Amino acid sequence: GILAALGKHKGPLGGVRVTVTAGPTREPIDPVRVIANRSSGRMGFAIAAAARAAGARVTLIAGPVALATPRGVTRVDVETAADMHRAVLSALPSTDLFVAAAAVADYRPAAASAHKLKKTADTLALALERTPDILAEVSAHRPRPFCVGFAAETDDLLANARAKLAAKRLDMIAANRVGDGLGIEQSDNALEVLWDEGARSLPRASKEDLARELVALVAERYRLIHPLKEDPARHAQD
Amino acid sequence: GILAALGKHKGPLGGVRVTVTAGPTREPIDPVRVIANRSSGRMGFAIAAAARAAGARVTLIAGPVALATPRGVTRVDVETAADMHRAVLSALPSTDLFVAAAAVADYRPAAASAHKLKKTADTLALALERTPDILAEVSAHRPRPFCVGFAAETDDLLANARAKLAAKRLDMIAANRVGDGLGIEQSDNALEVLWDEGARSLPRASKEDLARELVALVAERYRLIHPLKEDPARHAQD
Structure with missing residues (x-):
């Protein structure tokens, strides 16, 4: 297999520049209140x-x-989300492989207040606007890194994930069901990994074990597009 | 002073049943998104x-x-906030002194969705409703514990805090300014502690040091209302 062909010294992603986003973002409503996504x-x-x-x-x-x-x-x-957008664009020129694992807030308050809102009304309507779609923007950029997305879904997991893979023109997407003791803020997870020509199920395991399996799978697909070049310096030492 | 009169074995709050709330609450918008308060x-x-x-x-x-x-x-x-409300009411019959230090969300989505919302619209209006005012309810309860509130304010710190002290009929309130490297999610804080007849400034310090000073001040005020009873068993051992 391709993994066996790789040099022991460097590993399957030896020398590859990987940018990973992680965690939630928080969008201020006012200095105290925020909208956030659940994400550890x-x-x-x-x-x-x-x-x-x-x-x-x-x-x-x-x-x-x-x-x-x-x-x-x-x-x-x-x-x-705006901070994360800036940080990702700044890292983009030195990114070969982008893994968008963050649970970026997709809506934010249209106008954050600099002052703490007073609780006067019994109800209120909070106006929200979309945040930038970081992953779609990275995937549309030229030159373009290899792009891996995530999809956390409560319903129609595979259909929603395959639609996102196509819409954002990703190289791979890792889909996980939310709920049933899996996924968000749980120590275990299970992933359905999809790409244009195929799919692989990574069954329930710790996030650490799943991450290793996912990275091995991503490395395999990445190396089909960017094969390892012979390294004369290394050969000279053999 | 009153502190010197207290027994060494038990401390100024010896035998007092104290309930403290802490941290933020999170109010679900859907299974992934939440409204929360910033609070460590x-x-x-x-x-x-x-x-x-x-x-x-x-x-x-x-x-x-x-x-x-x-x-x-x-x-x-x-x-x-609803969970915290239930937990506080459940603890209330065995609470002598209540310290409401949590940053409870005061608005929550009027209807949480059981399914993850799809990002279809560019903007949307999120309908919010008030959560129960836990501290006001505890303070209005009979019998009533000694009630200490908190007020985090960006503007008009003392006026807003004194208004809250009066409106909720608290025994004491600890007010802190939000911003300038103080307060929320910062390791340092500074408090203005107010009660009906007086006030004390606790200058900038670590939250641990401030907490000790605040508890000493609360104990002093609490003991004016609930003086320490003589403990015959302790005297017998002297």
């Missing part, structure tokens, strides 16, 4: 660690989470 | 620890935070 960041951090272990040079762009930085990984902390 | 929970956890060190029997009702339970404290974890 554990899956994205585990992917960053697994990519590093596979030899990649990893940048991890993280929303607000309570997790330690994986060893050997460069971390950039952000708060809002 | 550190101030409330520090107050629980300080009350325990002062001899109290402490129940800590905590929203979603990444903090260890202080030693000797009973912890109840909750997620939403």
Whole structure:
């Protein structure tokens, strides 16, 4: 197989520059209140660690989470979807492989208040607007990194994931069902990984184990497009 | 002073049953999205620890935070304002002193969706409704614990805090300014503590130090209303 053909010294992603987003974003309503997504960041951090272990040079762009930085990984902390958008665009020129594991808020308050809102009304209508679609923008960029997306779905998991794969022209998508003790803020997860020509089920496991399996699968697909070049320097030492 | 008159064995809150709320609450928009307040929970956890060190029997009702339970404290974890409301009412019959340090969401989505919302519209209006005012309800309850509230304000700190003290008929309120590296999600804080007849400024310090000073001040005021009874068993041992 292709993995067996890889050099032992560097791993399957040796020298590949990987950018991973992880965690939630928080969108301010006012200085105290926020809209956020539930996300521990554990899956994205585990992917960053697994990519590093596979030899990649990893940048991890993280929303607000309570997790330690994986060893050997460069971390950039952000708060809002707009912050994450800026950080990803800044990393893009040095990104070969982009894994969008963050649960980016897709709506934010249309106007954040600089002052704490007073609780006067019994009800109120909060006006929301879309945030930038970071993954779609990265995928449309030229030159373009290899793009891996995530889809967390409560319903129609495979159909929704395949629609997102096509709509954003991703190379791969990892879909997980929300609920039943899996996925968000749970230690276990299970993934359906899809690409244009195929699919693989990664059954229920810890996020760390799943991340290693996913990174191996991503490396396999990545190397079909970007085959490992012979490294004369390494051969000279053999 | 009153503190000097207290027994060494029990501390200024010896035998007092204290309930502390801490952290944010999260109000679901759908299975993935939430409205939340920014809050690390550190101030409330520090107050629980300080009350325990002062001899109290402490129940800590905590929203979603990444903090260890202080030693000797009973912890109840909750997620939403409604959960926290239920937990506080359940603790109320065995509460002598209530410290409401949680940043409870005061608005929640009027209807949470069981299914993840699809991003179809460019803008949307999220309908919000008020959550129960836990502290006002506890303060209006008979019999009534000694009630300490918090007020985090960006503007008119003292006026807003004194208005809240009066409106909710609290025994004391601790007010802190939001911003300037103080307060929410910062390690330092500064408090203006107000009661009907007076006030005290607790200048900028770590939340742990402030919590100890606040608990000492609360104990002083509490003991004016509930003086320490002579303990014949203790005297017999002197």
